[in-house]
Amino acid sequence: MTAFTPPALPSEDKRWKIVNGTMRKNGFARRALIETLHTVQSSFGYLDDDSIRFVAMSLRVPLSQAYGVATFYHYFTMKPPGKHTVTVCAGTACYIKGADKLIAAAEKRLGIAQGQTTADGQISLMTARCVGACSRAPVALCDGEVVGEMTRDQVLEQLERWIVE
Amino acid sequence: MTIEELELIAKNVKQENDKYDYEVNVCMDLACASQGAGALKDALVKAAETSEKKVLVRRTGCMGPCSHGPLVRLDPDETLYHHVHAESAEAIVKNLGEAPVPELQCDLNEHFDKQVRVVLENAGYIDPEKIDDYIARDGYKALLTMLVEMTPNGVVHRITESGLRGRGGGGYPTGLKWSTVAKANGDVKYVVCNGDEGDPGAFMDRSVMEGDPHRVIEGMAIAGYAVGASKGFIYVRAEYPVAVSRLTTALREARRHGLLGNNIANTPFNFDVEIRLGAGAFVCGEETALIASIEGRRGTPKPRPPYPAASGLWGKPTLINNVETFANIAPIMRNGGKWFFNMGSERSKGTKVFALTGKIANTGLVEVPMGIKLREIIEEIGGGVPGGHKFKAVQTGGPSGGCIPEEMLDVGVSYDALLKMGSIMGSGGMIVMDDTSCMVNVARYFIEFCMTESCGKCIPCRAGTAQMFTLLTRICNGTGTLDDLALLEDLCSTVKETSLCGLGQTAPNPVLSTLKYFRDEYMEHILHKRCPAGVCQMEAVNSATSIEVMA
Numbered sequence: 001m002t003a004f005t006p007p008a009l010p011s012e013d014k015r016w017k018i019v020n021g022t023m024r025k026n027g028f029a030r031r032a033l034i035e036t037l038h039t040v041q042s043s044f045g046y047l048d049d050d051s052i053r054f055v056a057m058s059l060r061v062p063l064s065q066a067y068g069v070a071t072f073y074h075y076f077t078m079k080p081p082g083k084h085t086v087t088v089c090a091g092t093a094c095y096i097k098g099a100d101k102l103i104a105a106a107e108k109r110l111g112i113a114q115g116q117t118t119a120d121g122q123i124s125l126m127t128a129r130c131v132g133a134c135s136r137a138p139v140a141l142c143d144g145e146v147v148g149e150m151t152r153d154q155v156l157e158q159l160e161r162w163i164v165e
Numbered sequence: 166m167t168i169e170e171l172e173l174i175a176k177n178v179k180q181e182n183d184k185y186d187y188e189v190n191v192c193m194d195l196a197c198a199s200q201g202a203g204a205l206k207d208a209l210v211k212a213a214e215t216s217e218k219k220v221l222v223r224r225t226g227c228m229g230p231c232s233h234g235p236l237v238r239l240d241p242d243e244t245l246y247h248h249v250h251a252e253s254a255e256a257i258v259k260n261l262g263e264a265p266v267p268e269l270q271c272d273l274n275e276h277f278d279k280q281v282r283v284v285l286e287n288a289g290y291i292d293p294e295k296i297d298d299y300i301a302r303d304g305y306k307a308l309l310t311m312l313v314e315m316t317p318n319g320v321v322h323r324i325t326e327s328g329l330r331g332r333g334g335g336g337y338p339t340g341l342k343w344s345t346v347a348k349a350n351g352d353v354k355y356v357v358c359n360g361d362e363g364d365p366g367a368f369m370d371r372s373v374m375e376g377d378p379h380r381v382i383e384g385m386a387i388a389g390y391a392v393g394a395s396k397g398f399i400y401v402r403a404e405y406p407v408a409v410s411r412l413t414t415a416l417r418e419a420r421r422h423g424l425l426g427n428n429i430a431n432t433p434f435n436f437d438v439e440i441r442l443g444a445g446a447f448v449c450g451e452e453t454a455l456i457a458s459i460e461g462r463r464g465t466p467k468p469r470p471p472y473p474a475a476s477g478l479w480g481k482p483t484l485i486n487n488v489e490t491f492a493n494i495a496p497i498m499r500n501g502g503k504w505f506f507n508m509g510s511e512r513s514k515g516t517k518v519f520a521l522t523g524k525i526a527n528t529g530l531v532e533v534p535m536g537i538k539l540r541e542i543i544e545e546i547g548g549g550v551p552g553g554h555k556f557k558a559v560q561t562g563g564p565s566g567g568c569i570p571e572e573m574l575d576v577g578v579s580y581d582a583l584l585k586m587g588s589i590m591g592s593g594g595m596i597v598m599d600d601t602s603c604m605v606n607v608a609r610y611f612i613e614f615c616m617t618e619s620c621g622k623c624i625p626c627r628a629g630t631a632q633m634f635t636l637l638t639r640i641c642n643g644t645g646t647l648d649d650l651a652l653l654e655d656l657c658s659t660v661k662e663t664s665l666c667g668l669g670q671t672a673p674n675p676v677l678s679t680l681k682y683f684r685d686e687y688m689e690h691i692l693h694k695r696c697p698a699g700v701c702q703m704e705a706v707n708s709a710t711s712i713e714v715m716a
Contacts, residue, residue, distance in 0.1 A: 072463040074445035075404070093596050097523070131404055132404065134596075135521075136231060137528075147199065
């Protein structure tokens with residue numbers, strides 16, 4: 001049996017080196033699949049066919065398994081995120097305190113459904129299962145920053161600021 | 166690291182702290198941080214530097230009553246300040262040693278008096294990124310003492326004696342689980358900490374991992390010694406980046422101090438821990454699905470037996486406990502099994518941490534002895550329902566739990582009592598609902614959650630939750646019939662009895678419990694096309710267009 005040679009990096013992009021670093025740290029073990037996909041997503045913002053193919057070949061995981069994992073877990077996204085992202089928490093405490101109304105207001109203002117990005121690539125509207133800030137429900141993450149006791153007006157104000165940018 | 170060296174560190178920390186006359190502890194957990202605790206801490210540090218007083222400003226984990234945040238506690242006199250902002254920093258430092266700043270003072274005696282802190286004993290007292298702070302509060306003492314003085318069997322015996330039951334929700338006796346793994350054949354065994362707190366509305370595991378990470382690591386190391394494992398994994402949700410970073414720091418510090426690694430305390434015991442990231446799948450809280458996920462696969466469960474205790478991670482005997490379970494281990498080892506056994510109710514020992522949220526005045530984390538009445542938690546500790554609204558139900562156990570009505574509030578909290586009421590203990594989410602919540606809508610919310618989170622491996626859960634969702638949607642929008650209700654009840658029992666794993670088996674609980682206690686609300690929707698809470702939007706009724714549920 002010949003020694004395994006991992007495939008060449010897909011491009012000159014330095015971010016591939018970070019991805020490769022995660023795999024090397026784990027000895028290119030198959031179990032590092034999820035860790036590596038996390039690194040791809042944190043480096044590139046999302047997963048695409050090329051990156052999944054590269055990771056699968058590097059870790060000697062069947063493409064079907066890599067694609068299965070990438071699509072099974074909600075945290076992974078196959079769509080590039082917008083420049084800004086508002087993530088409304090849809091956990092129970094937030095729901096009881098009216099998170100659905102925040103989502104509806106944002107959907108109406110942006111003209112997109114949750115999980116989508118505006119056509120100009122400016123804003124993504126996402127929902128989360130629970131961000132663990134339940135005591136300050138309803139909660140939204142505005143570009144990753146937790147905002148508690150969010151009101152409909154606050155959501156709309158935030159969106160306006162991003163829209164005019 | 167030996168026990169003497171550990172004591173030396175503790176002594177040095179105490180000496181260092183004694184140089185200060187006052188300690189100002191700032192809660193920097195997620196809830197307080199989102200209200201400006203970061204800027205507040207910076208302002209306090211600055212005010213302390215320019216003051217003539219000797220003041221130590223410390224960042225800490227969650228102090229509990231998040232709705233009062235940002236919180237600051239002054240030591241040694243234990244004054245608690247609430248809603249503190251950066252502008253107040255100078256006044257706080259100026260008033261140290263004098264009368265407290267009146268407008269910041271917070272009277273939460275009733276909130277704290279009924280609590281007993283075991284898991285959260287360090288919350289609000291240590292800097293989570295400083296291992297020395299943990300050591301100064303008896304951290305790692307249990308591990309090192311036990312390694313030298315006890316046999317693995319002795320450790321298992323003490324945990325069994327304590328009566329501790331799994332805090333992840335199921336309530337399986339921890340001692341029994343440990344002894345099964347300890348007895349399992351195999352040179353290689355694993356210890357896994359389940360930090361995949363997927364239950365929406367629960368955040369105590371996040372708070373423990375972020376606020377007191379070493380406590381979890383110490384518990385895992387003790388477990389490793391007891392069952393004969395030298396490798397552990399902490400599986401943490403990717404949605405908790407702070408927890409991941411705190412645990413990473415804690416592991417590095419523990420290794421540096423020789424509290425993880427080879428020959429811990431100069432004994433033959435080796436143990437180390439790796440972090441594994443979840444990727445957003447509720448089903449991964451189920452132990453066999455969690456194992457699949459650690460192995461880098463889709464998180465789908467497997468039929469049990471074989472249980473992970475016999476064949477788990479990579480086919481090896483594996484001990485899986487939840488974060489809070491591991492957090493209870495060190496205090497039990499320090500204080501003895503009997504000490505723990507004497508707390509709580511007849512068959513549920515010790516304390517339980519609950520994340521109190523929803524329509525309640527004091528939202529946040531509380532730790533109470535088992536057996537305490539729900540009413541005490543909600544009315545006294547939680548401060549009741551605000552805004553002149555009327556209490557309707559408290560939801561425990563998340564999507565696997567149920568809704569408990571007013572008339573059951575005098576029941577003491579225990580695994581068995583909650584099960585009897587049609588709910589479960591779960592991981593500890595406690596969401597209070599008032600008269601503005603529609604219970605049919607709430608049931609629909611949970612079924613939608615389970616439908617989305619169903620991994621799809623077994624049909625009852627995959628198809629059953631989808632059909633239940635359709636039926637509940639029809640009842641909510643006023644197009645449901647009594648036949649739909651009968652079908653819904655029928656489906657509940659099918660899904661409950663025939664699903665492969667806990668997700669499906671418990672998914673009907675929110676429906677069953679609301680049907681049991683709030684059936685009148687379902688009937689209002691069906692018979693009078695009216696939502697009593699005014700939540701559901703009713704469609705114009707046209708019986709001719711009612712759709713048959715797909716088979």
